[in-house]
Amino acid sequence: MILPNKLNRGVSAIALGLALTALTSGVAMAQDASTAPVEEAPVEGEIVVSGIRGAINNSVQAKKNNTSIVEVVSSEDIGKLPDLSIAESLSRLPGLATQRLDGRANVVSIRGLAPDFTTTLLNGREQVSASNNRGVELDQYPSELLNGAIVYKTPDASLIGQAIGGTIDMRTVRPLAYGKRAIAAGARFEINDLGKLNPDISNKGYRANISYIDQNADGTLGWAIGYARMQSPTAEERFNAWGYPEATDGTNTAFVIGGAKPYVKSNELKRDGVMAVVEWEPSDKFHTTIDGYWSKLKDEQRLRGIEFPLFWGNSTLQPGFTVEDGLVTKGVWTGTEAVMRNDVVHRDSTIVAGGWNAQFKPNEKLTLELDLGYSRIKKTEENLEIYLGTGRGQGVGARETALGFEMRPNGGIMFDPSLDYADPNLFVITDPQGWNSCGGAVPNCQDGFVNTPRVKDQLKSLRLQATQEFDGVISSLRVGANYSDRKKSLDDRGFVLTSKNYPADTAVPADYLYDPVSLDFIGIPGMVAFDSWRFYNDGNYNLTDGAGFDPARVFNDYTIREKVLTGFVQANFNADAGRTPIRGNVGVQIVHSDQTGSSFYAQVVGGVTQSTPVTDGAKYTDILPSMNLSVEFADNTFLRFGAARVLARARMDQLKPGGGVNFDTSKRDNTDVNASPWSLDLGNAKLRPLMADTVDVGLEKYFGQGGYVSIGGFYKYLENYIYRQVNPFDFADFEVPDGGTVGTREGLTKQWLNGNAGRVYGAEASFSLPFANLTQSLDGFGVLGSASYTKSRVREGTEDAISMPGLSKWVINGTAYFEKDGFQVRASGRYRSKFLAEVSTISLARDMFMAKSEFVVDAQVGYTFQSGALEGLGILLQASNLTNEPFVTYYNNDPRQIRDYQNYGRNFMAGITYKF
Incomplete structure (x- = not known):
């Protein structure tokens, strides 16, 4: 059976955690924690818990009390979410899965629907995105500054930011609800076990944070401020394949590696974040909050490796190669001209978000509310490629006389070269493959390339609502409106780099050289490494704007403007059917959208790009009813039902109205439109959102403190899926x-x-099972777990059903923990089956490729002093990706045909925290 096999992966994390907790189970007997759960002041005389168990209790209680079907993650304490990032915390919730970028959890899919089908909020306000589309990159938000998050799987009518997948609402602390003074600080040292793969980026880093919460003596004014600093290393050994064409030796025909680009990559991610909140409640009639958030992220990367064009270059596959089940697994290429790469990426993004909320109660039953929101991000990038080779253009310089290769069972290829790739006298600055002629004017001119995309995204919102409470079955009625104005633009630029010594080749000056960088993970002991960033900035290249001869550089640009007015009415009800409490809500949103897209038609005429601006758009109105029902048919046992009509707006790059015009001169005399020389890839600013009718059913049982078990099912009928369609065009x-x-x-x-x-x-x-609910002798132990099974049936036209982006059929999570007398041990594992991943391709474009299943294990051990001079001091050891799980994508639905094999290594952290 499938289910037990998959569950074995998730359960193994629980087994690991229990083994770790056994090491400390004998050191503690009982724990009396006086610290209240975050944002919930304790009832006088009540004994509460904090840390892991406090966070679990808060999350379970919030899930139980909500009338919608939600998942909740809560902070263990001020400045202390249970994982290194909010993305990793979210990935442990039922039905949620993350895709990793550079080894870090980055974007979230909910119930098998890609990040573009999910809306992310901060304190109830929609957030902009640093990506080219709508999916919010969650590593922009320091976990130390967040108090938790709620994931709405079923919406209600007053939830702004409904989405087909779900809505993630990240929360910062509210100082008056927190109810006491607290100062917390922490610092962690971090190291990656792959070592220093590149000489100019360290494999060591650190994190530091400090938070302060306080209130005035009357408890009417509260404030909170936090700062988090991170300089985090990631490392990567990456094998990348260009594809797998068919090859034959006259007897055997099989797929063979068509080209490869293996390299070692080192990242240094620097992030500064600031959170501030001021809350004022002078009376029970007025309450106002101002909150602000700022984050600046700098990602510096070094990538060094070698491109082997192979089949698509001027290489020859020698007879006698080995074929296994239709794939060449071992052989020899001759004539290969390699392109050595010393690449640099600088990525800089700054986000500013905040808002003002004011609530006024003219009487005990009526609440009026005003909310102003703002979110803005600016992202700049320099993606620098610097090439070395043995001569300018194909057929010039030294070539491989025998480049042996053998595919490894776990992914990637081992090479056996005949050339010395660590020889700086052999490999010089040049255009080895003649990749560009700069519009036909300068042959073999591409000694490098630099992509410089710029993203700007800004969103302003205004919300007004009124809530009237009643004494009957209808407990309250809420009416309101929200207006948002969002503008997002992409300026995609790229420049060909030509050495100022052109057409001569240029030896790398000795003062720029580093010691050779090892590529032993592909069988090559070393390659020429130098400070290409300094060499570039020292003015050694002439730049040619790629927009002059590459129309994609023009029609990739876009500006999208969306003005959305949402009116809503929601009735909340609370009734007893006999002795059965029934709670819930019913309501409707009326959403009017005014969208405009601007871009270009672009084509090459006479070797020069011509562009024509184009602007288009649409106005439309959608009606979105919703209902949530929670029936407590037995004590602490709930039957939940949700039904709604929801929408997900088209991706930004789909809404751009322009496109690139192509002309095939070999077909110029054809008169049949199906064999026409003309073709065009076109966006559509008139696209309507993807609409869905959704139904959810759940059964939940709560017990003890922090215990529950839940099962449920969901169904989403997608009404008008967006995909590329072929039509005639004049x-x-x-x-x-x-x-x-x-x-x-x-x-x-x-x-x-x-x-x-x-x-x-x-x-x-x-489920959540604190073992104290079974027996007090196991107080402090507990396990969490979840399993989700998702399928889709979506077709593009008459084709077979497609794989939905971001959908894993199985998502399984498990956590085992022990926490008592200051000791804390936890191990977590998350598994997701194969899925269609969005990855970077040529010129930073995004494309979809199938990714292999993955199982990631993290663990931590800590101790917090409970009394004495060191009271409040905590010591923590953490490890991420303990199983050293790679991220792997592949071609042609054949996991052996590896596209990308990314090995990230393990990150280990040691740190201290102090709260007083």
Whole structure:
């Protein structure tokens, strides 16, 4: 059976945690914690717990009390979420899974739906994104500054930011609710066990944070401020394949590696974040809060490796290669001209977010509320490629006489070269493959390239609402409106780098050279390494704007403007059917959208890019009803039901109205539109959102303190899935690129359009079991776990059902913990089955490739002094990716045809925290 096999991966994390906790189980007998759960002042005389168990109790209680179907993650204490990032914390919730970037959890899929189908809020306000589209990159938000998050799997009518996947609402602390003074600080040292793969980026780093919460003597004014600093290392050994064409030796025909780009990569991620909150409640009639958030993230990368063009270069596969089940697994290439890379990435993004909320109660039953929100991000990037080779252009310089290769069972390829890639006299600055002629003017001109995309995203919002309470079955009625204005733009630029010594080759000056960098993970002992960033900035290259001869550099640009007015009404009810409490809400949103997209039509005419600005858009109104029902048919046992109509707006790059015009001169005389020389890839600013009708059912049983078990199912009917469709197009307004005659002005275009219906459905189960609920002799031990099964049936036209981006059929999480008398031990594992991942391709474009299943294990051990001079001091050891799980994507639905094999290594941390 499938289920037990998958559950074995998740349960193994629990087993690991129990083994670790056994080491400390004999040192503690009982724990009396006087610290109240975060944002919940204790009832006088009540004994409460903090730390892991306090966070679990808070999360379970919030899940129980909410009328919607939600998942909750809570901070263990001020400045202390249970994981290194909010993304990792969210990935442990039932039905949620993360995709890793550079070894870090980065974006979240909910119930098998990609990040673009999810909305992320901060304190109830929608957030902008540093990505090219809508998915929020959560590593921009320091976990030390967040107090927790709620994931709404079913919406209510007053929830702004409804989404098909779900809505994530990250929360900062509220000082008046926290109810006491607290100062907390922490520091951690971090190291990656792959070592220092590149000489100019360290494998060591640190994290530091400090938070302060206080109130005035009357408890009417509260304030909180926090600062977090991170300089975190990541490392990566990466094998990348260009594809797998078919090769033959006259007898055997099989797929073979067509080209490879293996390299070692070192990252240094620097992030500064500040959170501030001021809360004032002078009377029971007025309450106002101002909160602000600022974060600056700098990601510095060094990538060094070698590209082997192989099949798509001028290499020859020698006869006698080994074939296994239709794939060449061992052989020899000759004539290969390698391209050595010394690349640099500088990524800089700054986010500013905040808002003002004011609530006024003219009487005991009526609450009026005003909320102003603002979110803005600016992201800049320099992605520098610097090339070395043995000569300028193909067929010039030394080539491989015998480049042996053998595919490894776990991914990647081992090479056996005939050239010495660590010889700086052999490998010089040049254009080894003649990749560019700078628009035809300068042959073999590309000695390097630099991509410089810029993203700006800004969102302003205004919300007004009124809530009237009643004494009957209808407990309250809420009416209101929210207006948001969002503007996002991408400026995609790229420049060809040509050495100022062109056409001569240039030896790397000795003062720029480093010791050779090892590529032994692919069988190559060393390669030439030098300070390419300094060499570039010292003015050794001429730059040619790629927009002059590459139309993609023009039509990739876009500006999208969305003005959305949402009116809503929601009735909350609380009734007893006999002795059965029934709670819930019913309501409707009326959403009016005014969207505009601006971009370009671009084509190459006479070797030069011509661009024509184009602006388009649409206005439309959607009606989104919703209902949530919670029936407590037995003590602490709930039957939940949710039904709603929700939407997910089209991706930003789908909404751009322009496109690139292509002309195939070999077809110029054809008159059949299906064989036309004209073609066009086109966006669509008139796209409607993807609509879905959703139904959720859940059964939840709560017991003891922090214990529960839950099962449920969901069904989402997708009404108008967006995909590329082929249609005729009139190209009469475009020039024939070479000025010659043409058989037809009709052609075909691939355009994003709303299309077929489909469905996504699945089941979830989760539990929390503190062992003290079974016997006090196991007080302090506990386990958490969840399993989700999701399937989809979505078709693009008449084709077979597609794989939905971000959908893993199985997502399984497990955590085992022990916490008592200051001791804390925890191990967590998260498993997700294969899924369609979004990854970077040529010129930083994004594309979809199937990713292998993965199982990631993290663990931590700590102790906090409970009394004496060191009271409040905590010592912590943490380890992430203990199983050293790689991120692997592949081609052609064949896991052996590896596209990317990324080995991240393990990160270990040691730190202290202090609260007083």
